[in-house]
Amino acid sequence: MLQQQQPLTGNGPSSGRGLGLSGHPGMHALNSVHQASQHRSDGGDSGLEGTENGHETRRDIGDILQQIMTITDQSLDEAQAKKHALNCHRMKPALFSVLCEIKEKTGLSMRNAQEDEPQDPQLVRLDNMLLAEGVAGPEKGGGAAAAVSAATSSGGMSPDSSLEHSDYKSKLSQIRSIYHTELEKYEQACTEFTTHVMNLLREQSRTRPVTPREIERMVGIIHRKFSTIQTQLKQSTCEAVMILRSRFLDARRKRRNFSKQATEGLNEYFYSHLSNPYPSEEAKEDLAKQCGITVSQVCNWFGNKRIRYKKNIGKFQEEANLYAMKTALVGQGDDSPHTPNSTGSGSFLSGSADLFLGVPPVNGEQSAYQIGAQVPQTPPETSNGNWQGRNSPPNGASPHSDHSENSD
DNA sequence: GGTGATGATTATCT
DNA sequence: AGATAATCATCACC
Known part of the structure; x- marks a missing residue:
């Protein structure tokens, strides 16, 4: 049916x-x-x-x-x-x-058992x-x-x-x-x-x-x-x-893909905070508002993204490059709304920055991002930020608490 | 119809 | 409480 x-x-x-x-x-x-x-x-x-x-x-x-x-x-x-x-x-x-x-x-012997x-x-x-x-x-x-x-x-x-x-x-x-x-x-x-x-x-x-x-x-x-x-x-x-x-x-049955803008917004945030892709409550709310989704959906999205990115960094490399370029371009002029507090490398990228450290990649060649921003071809645990190798972020790990370095 | 992508759920951990 | 990891269920494309 x-x-x-x-x-x-x-x-x-x-x-x-x-x-x-x-x-x-x-x-x-x-x-x-x-x-x-x-x-x-x-x-x-x-x-x-x-x-x-x-x-x-x-x-x-x-x-x-x-x-x-x-x-x-x-x-x-x-x-x-x-x-x-x-x-x-x-x-x-x-x-x-x-x-x-x-x-x-x-008729007298007839039973009317079914009556009443x-x-x-x-x-x-x-x-x-x-x-x-x-x-x-x-x-x-x-x-x-x-x-x-x-x-x-x-x-x-x-x-x-x-x-x-x-x-x-x-x-x-x-x-x-x-x-x-x-x-x-x-x-x-x-x-x-x-x-x-x-x-x-x-x-x-x-x-x-x-x-x-x-x-x-x-x-x-x-x-x-x-x-x-x-x-x-x-x-x-x-x-x-x-x-x-x-x-x-049943929401799961009614799953709808997020709009393109929503996904872009989330991705921009994710890749611009690659060293520490754990948005604070405030950032989650901002993202939710901006993308037209709920905070819990933002949480789901980041949870999924982190785990999937970590599992197959190679697969996401192209996407990372794309957003690196995009955000770098936007970031040249003003503060990107998606990278409100910079994207500090700090504690989560072992000694290096995330995406925005690099110069935007140019087609074909190995991108500056790949070189500088560490989107490695190697297994997750070995590189690209400690968040990939641990179970949970440290307290106050929100990008909003900020480490400054890149992004713009 | 097969398949990969993706959002949601659940169990489990810290 | 918030995170990860596995899994489910659906979407979207071929």
């Missing part, structure tokens, strides 16, 4: 997969009930049902179907004629009263959830708002969360509309079907004894059947909402 951000199309259950409430086989079940009922109603008169003895009542379904298939207009007419003849038979009232007596006797059944707790749970999510009940921002507030309080939301918010809301409202359409459809079908069955029973009551209680029972059975289908619909809806929610709330 909901594979690959499949759009929510309101195709209803027949649409199959996607957030469209899939797989509540209601109508199939209904059709079978309907057919059975219809068959029963015809059977008494047309002689389709084997009633001669008890053994034949359990006829093979294939047989019955076969007989249904062979019904013709002519045989139906014949049946009608027989029915009429039976109704007009002089012995009919007497026979009918006997039948009524028998019926009453057997308490409401299904599962259904109650589903109802509550749908209500809480804003799918059932009056339309309002309830569930969506709750989800959004939960997401934003986690601190991991990107600035475009409002976009996602509306996305979530629109998808939820689609689920809502599908749910209500289907529910209405089933309710209507239930009413129609019940009326139909009651009419049939009334019709039958002219030739066989049908008690009001029996009709009630039949109506109860139909309602239970429909209630099962509605439960399935509610279950599917709940599933769809849960999936939508999990996708919306």
Whole structure:
């Protein structure tokens, strides 16, 4: 379900997969009930049902179907004629009263175990959830708002969360509309079907004894059947909402790459503080503001960057050169906003500076950065700053505490 | 579909 | 608390 951000199309259950409430086989079940009922109603008169003895009542379904298939207009007419003849038979009232007596006797032994059944707790749970999510009940921002507030309080939301918010809301409202359409459809079908069955029973009551209680029972059975289908619909809806929610709330699933500017800003800071790429709280906040991300995202980014840089310095060399050149150019005129306090070499680059020590590299040749700023080809532990070889930076290691040397 | 890049999470350390 | 290292899950490109 909901594979690959499949759009929510309101195709209803027949649409199959996607957030469209899939797989509540209601109508199939209904059709079978309907057919059975219809068959029963015809059977008494047309002689389709084997009633001669008890053994034949359990006829093979294939047989019955076969007989249904062979019904013709002519045989139906014949049946009608027989029915009429039976109704007009002089012995009919007497026979009918006997039948009524028998019926009453057997009716007494009939159990009504299923009456007054308490409401299904599962259904109650589903109802509550749908209500809480804003799918059932009056339309309002309830569930969506709750989800959004939960997401934003986690601190991991990107600035475009409002976009996602509306996305979530629109998808939820689609689920809502599908749910209500289907529910209405089933309710209507239930009413129609019940009326139909009651009419049939009334019709039958002219030739066989049908008690009001029996009709009630039949109506109860139909309602239970429909209630099962509605439960399935509610279950599917709940599933769809849960999936939508999990996708919306799980930040990891919703990972978005940072914007180019954000990445550049972070990289500039990183490479301009290569000797000590541990931004202070203040610097993190500045970077977060500047890049349009959260402080924790800045932390994640630097954590990832440090570890990845350290693991494969060679790979990042080109990037380092690029930023060295860039920042050096910017730094010539004024203070770069990304290198607020210089990029001291100091304590973290063993005896040397970072990136900005070097002259900006010129294509192709070994860059000044490579020479002077130590982006070595050698394993991390051996060069380019002690931060690569230790577990955590010393206290107050923030570049803001500053060592002056390079950068501009 | 495979694959590398990348942002987030988690366990663990200091 | 803040860091590292491993890992997960997704994106983006081929």
